[in-house]
Amino acid sequence: MHIAVVSNTAWYLFNFRLNLMLALKAAGHTVVAMAGADVYAERIRAAGIAFEAVPISGSGVNPVREAWSVWRLRLLLKRQAAELVLSYTTKGNLYTGLACRSLGLPFVPNVSGLGRLFIRRSPATQVAQAIYRLTFRHAPHVFFQNAEDLSVFLRAALVQRAQAERLPGSGVDLKRFQPVPLADRPLDAPVFLLVARMLWDKGVGEYIAAARAIRAQIPGATFRLLGAADSSNPSAIARRQIDAWVREGVVSYTGPTDDVRPHLADADCVVLPSYREGVPRVLLEAAAMARPVITSAAPGCRDAVLHGRTGFMCASREVPDLAVQMHRFIALSAEARLAMGQAGRSFMEANFSEQLVINRYLATVAVVAAGMRGGIGATAGARPGAVVRATSDAAALGAPPSRL
Numbered sequence: 001m002h003i004a005v006v007s008n009t010a011w012y013l014f015n016f017r018l019n020l021m022l023a024l025k026a027a028g029h030t031v032v033a034m035a036g037a038d039v040y041a042e043r044i045r046a047a048g049i050a051f052e053a054v055p056i057s058g059s060g061v062n063p064v065r066e067a068w069s070v071w072r073l074r075l076l077l078k079r080q081a082a083e084l085v086l087s088y089t090t091k092g093n094l095y096t097g098l099a100c101r102s103l104g105l106p107f108v109p110n111v112s113g114l115g116r117l118f119i120r121r122s123p124a125t126q127v128a129q130a131i132y133r134l135t136f137r138h139a140p141h142v143f144f145q146n147a148e149d150l151s152v153f154l155r156a157a158l159v160q161r162a163q164a165e166r167l168p169g170s171g172v173d174l175k176r177f178q179p180v181p182l183a184d185r186p187l188d189a190p191v192f193l194l195v196a197r198m199l200w201d202k203g204v205g206e207y208i209a210a211a212r213a214i215r216a217q218i219p220g221a222t223f224r225l226l227g228a229a230d231s232s233n234p235s236a237i238a239r240r241q242i243d244a245w246v247r248e249g250v251v252s253y254t255g256p257t258d259d260v261r262p263h264l265a266d267a268d269c270v271v272l273p274s275y276r277e278g279v280p281r282v283l284l285e286a287a288a289m290a291r292p293v294i295t296s297a298a299p300g301c302r303d304a305v306l307h308g309r310t311g312f313m314c315a316s317r318e319v320p321d322l323a324v325q326m327h328r329f330i331a332l333s334a335e336a337r338l339a340m341g342q343a344g345r346s347f348m349e350a351n352f353s354e355q356l357v358i359n360r361y362l363a364t365v366a367v368v369a370a371g372m373r374g375g376i377g378a379t380a381g382a383r384p385g386a387v388v389r390a391t392s393d394a395a396a397l398g399a400p401p402s403r404l
Contacts, residue, residue, distance in 0.1 A: 097135025
């Protein structure tokens with residue numbers, strides 16, 4: 001089968017979907033990646049996956065330019081003779097849906113968080129919902145990364161229950177992210193690390209405010225930021241603001257990296273107080289490396305932690321509660337921190353292995369391929385599994401997601 005894999009950036013496909021594309025290729029499929037071109041396009045090609053550039057802007061709003069992106073994607077899919085399309089990210093899903101609808105191609109979107117459109121509702125939210133409703137009903141299968149997003153789509157009649165399945169986020173490569181011993185440092189000199197694009201919606205402002213409060217009482221605590229400053233995003237934090245925080249001494253800023261592992265290894269606790277996510281990959285990676293995490297109780301974020309066992313949760317957008325959870329971590333003994341990290345690793349092994357995600361995709365592709373041979377490939381509901389409900393915060397450690 002000729003499969004196209006679409007996202008708004010090559011960076012996303014390389015960092016989050018390369019192993020899936022390689023697994024599809026190993027299963028005998030022809031795979032081509034399609035995304036906005038960046039430095040990761042050549043890395044995808046070097047890994048043995050064909051790459052085609054398509055201009056999909058994550059933050060673009062010019063209707064003429066956006067329509068051109070859809071048309072360009074349609075031309076590429078037709079030229080490549082794609083038989084099935086797997087799509088990711090908001091723009092990737094919307095534009096793939098439109099292009100595939102016009103070509104009569106089956107596509108399998110992955111809703112990895114509802115993002116800014118649903119955090120800050122606007123007329124664009126209504127437009128996006130209309131496109132979702134027009135296109136998703138024709139998808140043979142739709143993956144979601146958390147139960148809340150799935151429920152939003154069901155309530156708004158954007159998908160049918162028979163189409164939908166919840167995956168454990170993007171999963172985490174448990175071989176690449178191995179447990180690492182905690183650094184030998186005083187308990188009252190912990191290193192907290194936030195890894196994300198520098199966006200207000202990621203809770204960076206709350207993290208900085210909580211860091212000030214903590215350092216006023218525990219001056220030995222260290223706070224770090226790691227991630228790209230994305231100036232094109234409406235929620236972007238200006239670089240001058242980041243520099244001001246650094247000059248203030250409240251935080252250090254590393255910028256982007258191609259390998260997050262040494263940074264996770266040098267941290268005692270990884271923090272992400274985001275407003276909404278699919279399931280944050282960095283929290284899965286941190287837990288896989290046996291690092292306790294602190295995150296918000298926002299949709300998607302709460303899926304990645306067992307409160308009090310693998311880390312802590314704070315109320316969304318609440319600086320005082322975030323500071324309280326940081327204090328709770330600092331108060332833990334060395335043995336308790338170690339046990340919390342080990343519990344996080346076990347939680348990842350039981351529920352969030354990337355291989356689980358890859359296996360679900362391989363099974364779905366097989367069902368779609370069989371349906372196409374039988375003449376029902378583009379029919380919604382041609383699916384291999386049932387809707388999966390997210391694990392709750394109080395779920396037993398290691399318990400798999402329950403099925404509806």
